[in-house]
Amino acid sequence: MNSRLMVFHYVLLLLSSSLVVAETESQAGKMNGVGNKPATTRGKSASVTQETYQAPSLMYQTEQTSNPLSSSNSFNRLLKISRRHQPPTEDGIHDPDNDGTKILQAPLEAYENLPKTPSDLGNGIDWIRAVEGHFISPRWDIDDPTEQPLIMDMNIIRVPRGSIPNELFPHRQHTMWLDCSNCHPAIFIPKKGANQISMAANLLGQKCGVCHGKVSFPFSECKRCHSQPKEAVVQKGGLR
Amino acid sequence: MQPLLLRNIKQVSMRRVAIVCISGLISFLFFAMPATAEYGDVVINNYAEKQGMRPVIFSHWFHRIRYACKVCHADLGFKFKAGGNDITMFKIIDGQYCGACHNGKIAWSVKNCNLCHSAKPGTPTQVHESTAQELAIPYDRGAR
């Protein structure tokens, strides 16, 4: 009785683990890096590492084309099952019984050729690289299809209280997407010292949190903004 | 002899423990991470449910691939607030807000009700997976 029970347990275990692998492979194959730590991709093509910056079109395509067996070798060692970026019928807020839901495009389909962020936070897409590498060319003006954004290249380094590194706000990446009037003066007064910005405000959806943490990349990665060393050296012409 | 006996006892009970643990782990992994919609999906339910329609879901990712933020948030006048825009079917058919593109020429027209009105009934207005929403369940009470 005991041994039969054991055999039954083993069979069920085998079944459930094969289901796990099947599901994770179908997800892992679609979204490179989702649920997988960067370490797992290093084994596939030794020359491509996550740290070195590559031209956008090379970084993810080489991983897929260099080794034709790479997808069959993508065993999800950590058994990490990602349930993010689900198609609309399974994503938890769309109604699966609605006929329209079944026609809507799944995010992973659209994300296939877009450069991704290693952390997969938010959408997991590096939208700036997507535009600069001409993966997408979002329209800037509603009336004129050829108009290009008016990019202002002004970096602001803010020194917060505490030991957190200084924060660099780059106008360039923001003016690629937004108009001046979107932020100024409603959210940020365009004057030094006129805005009290704190992480508490950001997390509650004020200031930077009006977009970040809602539709732009979330606050989980401190280094993405707090990237400047605390004791910044004032170089000639470098910092004012 | 003694160590062998001990080993046998350990083997039998360890097997049981292992099976329970592994099956528990697998099921935990499956059920501890519920499926989530795409980040930045906005559910709008100002008037829809009251009129007997499913709430509307607006996907930022789909539109961001095609348009810069400025087009909707500066040119079309959308405010940065889920539910903060007074969008009605009248205005959409008139070409305001969503209707500026969803008129059958640039994107699908209003006759395709259920492509927009596709949320589960009862979903409140929200920005899905927003930080504030995540914070609403503190980590020590079960937030992911």
Place this chain on the structure above:
Amino acid sequence: MKGKAVTLLIAIFVLGEVKSLSAESQTSTLRQGHTATYSSHSMILQKLQLVKMMLATSPAMKRAAEGKDEAIKQKVVVANEKFVSATDALNQDNLAGAEEFADEALRLIEEISQMNPDLQQVRAEQIKRYDESVRSLHNAEATYQDLSGRLRSNGKGSEAKDMGRSTSRIREKAQILASDGQYSEATELIKEAHEGVIFALNKLLGSTALMYDLKFKTVAEEYDYELARYHSFEELAPIAYIELRPDKDTIMLSERYVQESRTMRDIAKQQAARGDHRAAINTLLEAIKQMQTALRVVGLVLQE
């Protein structure tokens, strides 16, 4: 007995996974090719309700009725006819036909709206966009003038003056156009000027980064800054209560911290009034810590 329980559990989980997997394959085949040929009865009914609402109460219909354009009025008549046909078809259970008529009616309503837009509203939007562009230009210019003053090296002073002069000339021209009612052209001019200022700003800045650091000239200035920082935390408390929706006891606990923090702020204000700014700043820092605790209690955990 333990074994049976474990077996049962595993069986339930496995069945659950099998079910979810088959559901996924179902939906994927649906997405691959199959689309519904027509909607269900209830959905067409809802669509007809929308059409009825549009025909009866839409502002575009009112404008069409009051207007003089015969073509539009003809379209209104046709739209009404389509609506009637759709209702009849639905009552006869001809779902495909009903949907076709309903879609036709909607298309006609859209055309009617687009053929005679609300001119007042279009104008109001143009004016709004003009005002916004003027404000943006003003902000950009102010930033440029401010920075060129700070970053000025020999010879750059004249550039700033030229910039100021050319933009004010363009602004005047735009103002004339705007007062004439030509708001779109005025906005275009302002946009060009704006472009010029941004271009000059980019050239001026080069690779310089602006440092917004915490350097104060006097202790009083630092006190003012800390007081403003305190207020920025204080106004977060009600927002946190609304967004994070804690229960009553948690709110009460949090408000106790808020009250304590407010008491400390009052002490700080008194210290500042006496001239002891250094002590006031320290008290304010303590008050901010209390406020942060109040926020942490309702779930806003900060890593500082």
